[in-house]
Amino acid sequence: MTVYTNTPYDRLTVGMEAEATRLCVADDLYVFAHASGNMNPLHLPKEDGDLDGKPEAIAPSAWLAALISGVLGSRLPGPGTLYKSQALRFLGRAEAGDTVTAKVRLTALGDGREATFDTWIEAEDGTRLAEGEAVVIAPEKSQDFKARDVPGLTVQSHVHFDRLIAEAEHLDPIPTAVVAPESADSLAGAVLGWKHTLITPILVGSAAKIANAAIEAGVSIEGLELIDEPDHARAAARAVALVHEGRAQAVMKGHLHTDTLLRAVIKREGGLRTGRRLSHVFVMDVPGVDHLVLVTDAAINIAPDLETKVDIVQNAIDLGRALGIEQPKVGVLSAVETVTPNIPSTLDAAVLSKMAERGQIKGGIVDGPLAMDNAVDLEAAATKGIKSLVAGRADILVAPNLEAGNMIAKQLTFVAHAEAGGIVIGASVPVILSSRADDDKARLASCAVAALYAARRPMP
DSSP states (O other), X not given: OOEEEOOOGGGOOTTOEEEEEEEOOHHHHHHHHHXXXXXXXXXXXXXXXXXXXXXXXXXXXXXXXXXXXXXXXXXXXXXTOEEEEEEEEEOXXXXXXXXXXXXXXXXXXXXXXXXXXXXXEXXXXXXXXXXXXXXXXXXXXXXXXXXTTSOOOOOOOOHHHHHHXXXXXXXXXXXXXXXXXXXXXXXXXXXXXXXXXSEEEEEEEXXXXXXXXXXXXXXXXXXSEEEXXXXXXXXXXXXXXHHHTTSOSEEEEOSSOHHXXXXXXSOTXXXXXXXXXXXXXXXXXXXXXXXXXXXXXXXXXXXXXXXXXXXXXXXXXXXXXXXXXXXXXXXXXXXXXXXXXTSHHHHHHHHHHHHHHTTSSOXXXXXXXXXXXXXXXXXXXXXXXXXXXXXXXXXXXXXXXXXXXXXXXXXXXXXXXXEEEEEEESSSSOEEOOOTTOOHHHHHHHHHHHHHHHHHOOOO
């Protein structure tokens, strides 16, 4: 914990100096925009504020001024200081990625504990970006301040999804049969994936409803193949047939019931079955977590038995590897981290761990049972005395049943502000399940996940 020590007025002497160096990062600009209300796009990292075709990410001049306030309030005179005035001339600009130093020099002392400082900001090469004068009321008494009551900040930038989308954009777009994209949101998601070169949609559904959805969404479907099939069950069957014909490499849910789509996918004759059970994997970008978090199964298998859980775990490992996790760490969750006969999910977790040790589950490290806290938090794992390659650092969270998995995914989304995309694994091609609640980033991420899995899926 940082301790800030002040210099009270009676110990100040003219000529005293202090400084602080700061790397300007994109998150600083977002935090300043929210704190100040200054939404000038010149200062927002991903926006093109001057319409020259590229983002600027220029640090607001007032952000530079705030660095001087930081030196005066934290270093010299330090805690207990109050501003009377600040005059500044801005001579240059800083951008995200630049290192700047704020400096102050005491030039005069006056009545009423008044202290006058020369103030300036320097770039890394010493060039002055701002200069001026500050007058403050210096603290009367000595003080050491521990910043224990200042909460941390989590900026909701989803860098992991940005990486996945960028990687997938370099691949050839995968032909994707989109079933019944007959609402504005479902059609817009497919078109968005198309615009980002992640998928090439083949629209299968009511031509009239799809045309109306395009008008409502304000998107153009010119150039896309459209197969007119108003009946949802027959549309799902046609999408599956497109896969068998080699014309589609993925299937995407539009505005129809999930059961209707999956019924065509898992059909014994003419479906997309493989030797594994289907399972859904949420791929989640959680602010403050330095890696992707995969949650399974939260959408298909209601109360999976042990045999089904084997497939759920293997499906998730295969997806994790396709997304760039070399050896995914799988935490099999339960309410407790000890094997307890009265809690069947702990027995399943222990068996799954042993099966992975014996090579019956391949490509990842599996451990369980683990409770949620010690699966994702190293300190919690250490407190419980758990020694494991997975505990505290799990990439994949395997829920004991659909209810638990759904709760975990929604809590991460709506409480921890995670973005969630995901696909169904276990069929011969990935199946993208979209939700009306998904925003553009989540829809793009789901398309990117499907494209990366289709290109990189491990061979059995």
